[in-house]
Amino acid sequence: AQSVTQLDSHVSVSEGTPVLLRCNYSSSYSPSLFWYVQHPNKGLQLLLKYTSAATLVKGINGFEAEFKKSETSFHLTKPSAHMSDAAEYFCVVSDINRDDKIIFGKGTRLHILP
């Protein structure tokens, strides 16, 4: 069965510095991987997704993630943090070859320090 682990429950960075949110997954087949963002009291919005095309995926708001099969990782990065990036981020794995269930990580709350 597939699973996903977000390695940090909270990450704090200063405005203008790089962001790294870590995600490791487990899947028996070739997974689809996603990052979603949730701003306070809002629903979730897709940041980016990997579905077996290019391993470096670019998303909205300057975020990108790299699929590394050998490390079973899909870390989210951004070169320079902005105050508006403060939110909770979810890494998600699914496997259309196995079933249509979608598994969410427990989330990483990103804090931006002025």
Add this chain to the structure above:
Amino acid sequence: NAGVTQTPKFQVLKTGQSMTLQCAQDMNHEYMSWYRQDPGMGLRLIHYSVGAGITDQGEVPNGYNVSRSTTEDFPLRLLSAAPSQTSVYFCASSYGQGASADTQYFGPGTRLTVL
């Protein structure tokens, strides 16, 4: 398009009461799902549907029922509410039968408190 809509936005129930959370989408999406979000737990899948007339259980289905009589609607029923069901509930939809590879569109959520 309204996207994914959920009603109500807030609800307070007493233990043992039943209610239905409504979810509708106007994007002709085949795949719809219900999640609950609890602090430190992320989103957990309750039930999902890959098309009208087809539903299946997710990770935490106990205490909840669903049906999918139309493509547009996917109501979630709480049969006998318990305090452990206090949570924020999100409905989501995506396009296509093999839809777990597709972008999910989320509703704004329903905040449920069970006393």
